[in-house]
Amino acid sequence: MTNDMEALDRSREGPDILHSAGFLLSTAGRLARERFERAIAPLGLRARHFGVLLALATHGPAPQGEVADEAWMDKSTMVAVVDDLERWGLVERRRSAQDRRMYELVINERGREKLAEALEVVARSEDEWLGPLSPEERELLRGLLARLLYAPGGLLRGREGGEE
Amino acid sequence: MTNDMEALDRSREGPDILHSAGFLLSTAGRLARERFERAIAPLGLRARHFGVLLALATHGPAPQGEVADEAWMDKSTMVAVVDDLERWGLVERRRSAQDRRMYELVINERGREKLAEALEVVARSEDEWLGPLSPEERELLRGLLARLLYAPGGLLRGREGGEE
């Protein structure tokens, strides 16, 4: 109890910027990302692999460059990621019949199973670090963040800030 | 009934990790960090310089290694940052009289002015991308994030996750 109060007090100390939305957001975001990486590491995956598997499972087979864009990755970075996934037997490269420059990237059954495992593990991890918030507060947080990102003038849609 | 609708939506849109707190948080955090860097760039500062100036302005003169810890920086990384700040005439290295291995790192008047400029510019930038949220909602967001970080079991204090 005393510790709780001290921690909360510490977060209120000092110049305003330490409790500014920007500082809190970027700090929390970095730590959330680290938790995510740590959660899926035992499955032998990194965040990029996860992102590609998710994109393929969600939007079906797609050319390599398109998936790279969707996962906010450069096409050159993508090569090694798909190399990994293919070597691990989770994804297949199939030359497109219509345009032989392209691949159709296909997630297979093992890939879907791996993704399902990862989703479960990540959900458990989130549930852990979201502990301080009640279900209603978590929902509130998700709503605020979604608007912050996607509403006009927000982080993803303000000026030239958009990446995708 | 709301739950039925949600389940239905989820079945149409695929995995809902894209609206999970973790994904939203790490995405928003990364973008907030980018906005921050972009906001202070015209002043010739990077985030690390800002962090050091802020630490020195807040906690007064301190040895270099101590400030490094405070800014979550390695002491070796810190060297170049202080080199910059000294070259720009914002901070001074003074050998400690008690222990001549140590410096006393001191922010000077120019440093304080630069920091004040930076704080103003950053506040304006935040005000811009926080546009989608009302003042009450911003306050709500800050509170949720602070608890997420500092409450027991949260991102900064769960298990061995703590860096500081």
Next chain:
DNA sequence: TATTGTTATACTCTATAACTATA
């Protein structure tokens, strides 16, 4: 000539360890 995927390269960031000068 333009585009897909690939490779090579360079640049940033950071962490590690060795070194110096003090203690």
Next chain:
DNA sequence: TATAGTTATAGAGTATAACAATA
């Protein structure tokens, strides 16, 4: 011997540009 700051180095990550095959 231990510590503060420094330097050198190596690793990860990522972005850029050149390249081959195909359109």
